Amino acid sequence: MQRVPLVVLLLLLLTTSVHGAAPGVYAITGGTVHPVSGPPIPNGIVLIRDGLIEAVGANIAVPPDATVIDAKGAHVYPGLIDAMTSMGFPAPRRPRRGPGQPQPPDAQREEPVPEPTPATVAARSVRISNDDAAARRATGVTTILTVPAAGIFNGQSVILNLGGAPVETSVIRSPAAMHVAFAPRPTWTYPDSLMGVVAHIRQMLLDAQQHASARAIYERNPAGTKRPEANASLEALAPVLSRELPVVFAADTDLAMRRALALAREFNLRPVLAGGRQAYKIAAELKAANVPLLVSVRWPVPPSSREDRAEQPLRVIRDRMLAPTSPAELAKAGVAFALVSGAARSSEFLPGIRKAIENGLSADDALRAVTISPARIFGVDRQLGSLERGKIANVVVSDKPIFEKQAKITRVFVDGRELRIEPDERAERAEAASPVEGTWNLTVRTPQGDVAIRVTLQLEDGKLTGTYSGDRGSGEIRSGRLDNGSIEFTITVSGSQTQETSDWVFSGTVRESSMEGTVSTNLGTFQFTGSKSR
Amino acid sequence: MKNVKWILFLLLAALSAHAQSVTAIRNATILTITKGTIDRGTIVIRDGKIAAVGAEGSVTVPAGATVIDATGKYVMPGIIDTHSHTAVEGSVNEISLPNSGMVRISDALDPYDISVYRQLAGGTTAALVLHGSANAIGGQSQILKWKWGRPLPDWFIPDAPRTIKFALGENPKSANFRPPPGVERQYPATRMGVEEVIRKSFVDARDYLARWEEYESRRKRGENPVPPRRDLLMETMADILRGRIDVHAHCYRSDEIMMLIRLAEEQGFRIREFQHVLEGYKVAREIAAAGIGAGTFIDWWGYKAEAYDAIPHNVALMEKNGVLTSVNSDSDELARHLNQDAAKAMKYGGLTEEEALRTCTINPARQLRLDHRLGSIEVGKDADLAIWNGHPLSTYSRVETTLIEGEVYFDRARDLEARQRLATEKRELLKKEEEQQAKEKKGAKEEKKNG
Numbered sequence: 001m002q003r004v005p006l007v008v009l010l011l012l013l014l015t016t017s018v019h020g021a022a023p024g025v026y027a028i029t030g031g032t033v034h035p036v037s038g039p040p041i042p043n044g045i046v047l048i049r050d051g052l053i054e055a056v057g058a059n060i061a062v063p064p065d066a067t068v069i070d071a072k073g074a075h076v077y078p079g080l081i082d083a084m085t086s087m088g089f090p091a092p093r094r095p096r097r098g099p100g101q102p103q104p105p106d107a108q109r110e111e112p113v114p115e116p117t118p119a120t121v122a123a124r125s126v127r128i129s130n131d132d133a134a135a136r137r138a139t140g141v142t143t144i145l146t147v148p149a150a151g152i153f154n155g156q157s158v159i160l161n162l163g164g165a166p167v168e169t170s171v172i173r174s175p176a177a178m179h180v181a182f183a184p185r186p187t188w189t190y191p192d193s194l195m196g197v198v199a200h201i202r203q204m205l206l207d208a209q210q211h212a213s214a215r216a217i218y219e220r221n222p223a224g225t226k227r228p229e230a231n232a233s234l235e236a237l238a239p240v241l242s243r244e245l246p247v248v249f250a251a252d253t254d255l256a257m258r259r260a261l262a263l264a265r266e267f268n269l270r271p272v273l274a275g276g277r278q279a280y281k282i283a284a285e286l287k288a289a290n291v292p293l294l295v296s297v298r299w300p301v302p303p304s305s306r307e308d309r310a311e312q313p314l315r316v317i318r319d320r321m322l323a324p325t326s327p328a329e330l331a332k333a334g335v336a337f338a339l340v341s342g343a344a345r346s347s348e349f350l351p352g353i354r355k356a357i358e359n360g361l362s363a364d365d366a367l368r369a370v371t372i373s374p375a376r377i378f379g380v381d382r383q384l385g386s387l388e389r390g391k392i393a394n395v396v397v398s399d400k401p402i403f404e405k406q407a408k409i410t411r412v413f414v415d416g417r418e419l420r421i422e423p424d425e426r427a428e429r430a431e432a433a434s435p436v437e438g439t440w441n442l443t444v445r446t447p448q449g450d451v452a453i454r455v456t457l458q459l460e461d462g463k464l465t466g467t468y469s470g471d472r473g474s475g476e477i478r479s480g481r482l483d484n485g486s487i488e489f490t491i492t493v494s495g496s497q498t499q500e501t502s503d504w505v506f507s508g509t510v511r512e513s514s515m516e517g518t519v520s521t522n523l524g525t526f527q528f529t530g531s532k533s534r
Numbered sequence: 535m536k537n538v539k540w541i542l543f544l545l546l547a548a549l550s551a552h553a554q555s556v557t558a559i560r561n562a563t564i565l566t567i568t569k570g571t572i573d574r575g576t577i578v579i580r581d582g583k584i585a586a587v588g589a590e591g592s593v594t595v596p597a598g599a600t601v602i603d604a605t606g607k608y609v610m611p612g613i614i615d616t617h618s619h620t621a622v623e624g625s626v627n628e629i630s631l632p633n634s635g636m637v638r639i640s641d642a643l644d645p646y647d648i649s650v651y652r653q654l655a656g657g658t659t660a661a662l663v664l665h666g667s668a669n670a671i672g673g674q675s676q677i678l679k680w681k682w683g684r685p686l687p688d689w690f691i692p693d694a695p696r697t698i699k700f701a702l703g704e705n706p707k708s709a710n711f712r713p714p715p716g717v718e719r720q721y722p723a724t725r726m727g728v729e730e731v732i733r734k735s736f737v738d739a740r741d742y743l744a745r746w747e748e749y750e751s752r753r754k755r756g757e758n759p760v761p762p763r764r765d766l767l768m769e770t771m772a773d774i775l776r777g778r779i780d781v782h783a784h785c786y787r788s789d790e791i792m793m794l795i796r797l798a799e800e801q802g803f804r805i806r807e808f809q810h811v812l813e814g815y816k817v818a819r820e821i822a823a824a825g826i827g828a829g830t831f832i833d834w835w836g837y838k839a840e841a842y843d844a845i846p847h848n849v850a851l852m853e854k855n856g857v858l859t860s861v862n863s864d865s866d867e868l869a870r871h872l873n874q875d876a877a878k879a880m881k882y883g884g885l886t887e888e889e890a891l892r893t894c895t896i897n898p899a900r901q902l903r904l905d906h907r908l909g910s911i912e913v914g915k916d917a918d919l920a921i922w923n924g925h926p927l928s929t930y931s932r933v934e935t936t937l938i939e940g941e942v943y944f945d946r947a948r949d950l951e952a953r954q955r956l957a958t959e960k961r962e963l964l965k966k967e968e969e970q971q972a973k974e975k976k977g978a979k980e981e982k983k984n985g
Contacts, residue, residue, distance in 0.1 A: 191637070206763075314960045501619075
């Protein structure tokens with residue numbers, strides 16, 4: 001990302017406030033009101049004054065100073081909360097390395113984005129563009145939780161309203177939680193394995209404990225004790241160890257969820273699990289652990305070709321089919337959960353929720369999972385999550401029940417201010433399929449012969465994700481990025497003779513239906529070529 | 535409170551049901567490994583343990599026992615593989631440091647690795663799952679039983695020792711793990727450096743222990759000292775010195791084998807098993823004198839410079855010179871037929887049938903210090919058994935049934951029957967998915983038209 005001068009950012013923020021009217025007095029009348037805190041109210045009224053909800057009900061006198069908004073035939077909801085995003089943070093990237101990589105001149109060289117630490121406070125660095133906020137609002141989302149999607153300790157998240165106001169006035173809670181991902185670093189940087197990541201997290205928490213006790217001892221008796229060094233990361237972990245701040249672990253599989261819960265037990269943390277794809281497998285266990293979940297509605301996508309699908313093992317297919325039943329299973333087991341977009345595009349949020357409903361979740365439970373439930377998980381349920389007197393006036397109006405396929409959001413209020421809903425062309429363009437997306441057949445030329453690898457790639461928000469398979473193993477690609485036709489990603493392969501695995505780092509260039517470049521491996525650097533499979 | 539009572543009741547009920555579970559394998563040729571061969575014999579299994587073994591007729595089969603008729607079949611103890619990288623999620627190497635002793639394989643286990651089931655089909659029931667060999671001192675390894683389908687905690691053996699991987703030679707000096715351009719080459723780059731990394735780690739560990747001792751003594755004197763940092767790597771090194779973690783060392787050349795034997799003496803730690811040890815035959819007496827085991831390949835060699843001097847007689851030569859020797863796999867594939875590698879030690883070096891069988895049963899059990907429960911068919915040991923349709927040292931034989939603690943984890947007849955069912959399930963799921971997608975596509979088109 002090129003660095004945007006502060007002035008431009010400020011200007012952007014200013015133009016936004018011009019867009020929306022000043023918070024005033026509104027009466028939304030005639031619609032079916034879904035307060036979430038109670039049953040739907042046909043022909044109900046929602047009164048908004050000065051950014052807060054003044055009254056909700058069927059028989060409310062409309063004050064004379066109110067602007068009346070006729071919602072006849074429409075449905076009125078609290079603004080939706082998307083409690084797990086990385087909006088407003090650049091996609092993770094790392095410095096490019098390797099020969100044959102065209103190096104941009106110094107002036108154009110990107111500054112590498114430093115990896116977040118526990119001391120990273122999302123509220124201080126989040127930069128949400130108007131277009132991004134508008135795209136989210138067009139799906140009924142008025143509040144998000146956001147945190148960088150990079151590193152092992154991703155930092156401290158912020159919950160904020162998407163009203164186009166400056167961050168300072170949009171923040172609802174900061175820090176909302178500490179975020180942790182089991183994400184190995186690039187090979188040759190500790191920790192570069194999953195087990196290393198667990199050891200790293202464990203050591204960080206131990207160090208934070210030691211730091212806290214060293215400080216306490218010093219403060220009791222500073223004379224004669226060596227003063228402990230200051231350490232922002234370890235100090236940031238203190239509220240995590242004292243259970244003031246919950247820890248959101250990114251965990252999709254049952255194994256990852258159990259791994260997170262084991263760590264949480266080991267250090268007596270307050271865990272929340274984000275991802276939860278395989279929650280259907282262990283719903284009862286999650287209930288017993290009394291852990292809330294942020295279930296990502298970015299459901300697994302099958303490979304595009306029928307042959308690829310048929311080649312997959314049954315357990316992968318089974319998992320793909322059962323993943324969208326996770327919310328229903330959690331509801332049945334009585335686990336507190338929210339539905340979140342995770343790494344999905346904003347346009348995938350409502351369809352993703354719909355899929356959960358098609359797979360057994362009631363529409364009521366779905367609505368709670370994007371309103372009051374996330375508000376409770378993060379302790380902001382006194383301000384948000386339902387249409388009740390005194391709460392923040394985040395209100396959306398939908399022409400049909402909000403989870404119906406053809407439903408359109410017609411009006412959005414954030415902090416009591418109405419914002420126009422405009423189709424965001426830029427966002428649509430950004431979300432259009434890139435030629436890199438799809439299945440590729442790659443050939444790596446090694447001294448031991450050609451190695452064939454099949455890769456299926458997806459792109460969102462500049463982040464390249466996907467899966468690979470071949471004789472040397474299969475899995476998800478890591479550290480993927482695409483930038484102006486140059487591509488980079490890492491896979492883990494097993495050896496031809498023994499099974500020890502190593503990372504292969506691909507970097508090259510992509511055209512419409514071909515790609516080529518080099519692969520850095522433990523045995524040296526090799527050439528690869530690839531073609532797009534239909 | 536009521537709930538607790540219920541849970542207790544159910545638990546007791548489950549336990550007593552389990553206690554009553556008795557299985558008998560009858561009419562089998564029993565290869566006990568430690569007590570000879572019984573031509574037509576019976577094994578009675580109670581509570582997952584071997585309750586009785588003997589010739590048919592000399593052992594009473596309790597009424598109500600589940601009977602497996604093994605007429606014409608062979609029963610041997612489950613095969614134990616002391617060099618596995620199966621069932622690990624992500625990389626088996628934490629490659630970034632010369633000493634990665636703070637990491638644990640047990641933090642990254644994947645019980646859904648299909649290789650586990652395939653190894654059960656080859657009679658393998660337990661394994662030492664090792665960290666890779668990228669560093670002089672690798673991560674902590676994990677001994678497991680292949681209890682496919684069971685939750686992970688059940689796979690651990692309660693009294694199994696903790697273990698760690700050391701590695702010598704080409705791999706830890708990064709001869710085979712070259713970093714990509716732009717990344718600095720990591721220390722060590724020579725065999726001398728590998729030795730120094732190990733020595734320094736133990737020296738540091740003693741300093742670390744001294745710091746903690748000082749802290750404790752100051753505390754006891756009533757002072758208020760700041761506790762030292764609890765360092766997971768140093769804790770590991772200290773536990774090796776205290777004999778709480780067993781060392782399994784990857785090595786090839788005789789010179790480096792001797793180096794580690796001397797270094798262990800100097801630093802006061804104990805090596806339990808040399809892994810690979812392809813030149814072990816050159817220094818077999820020295821290895822035996824040091825009381826160290828050897829787990830090796832029977833006929834893999836020449837895949838790198840340090841593997842050029844390997845010979846298939848290595849197993850027999852080490853075994854005959856008093857080294858506790860096993861054949862192991864380092865491979866999901868080989869772990870499925872370690873019986874064949876054991877058999878090759880009869881052809882190359884002339885081990886007897888029983889000696890050959892020991893190299894994949896009781897010998898690895900001893901190397902893992904689990905021979906009180908694994909590795910032979912004896913009363914009181916875990917009922918981890920493989921039933922073969924022929925003699926397991928024949929390349930034509932295959933496993934019919936594999937049991938761990940008396941429970942069937944692989945059964946050939948059941949497997950064949952399940953294949954059809956699973957194929958149908960897969961076909962139907964794929965069909966359902968295609969129908970769903972077609973419906974969604976149609977919906978999207980209509981939406982476009984309407985919008």
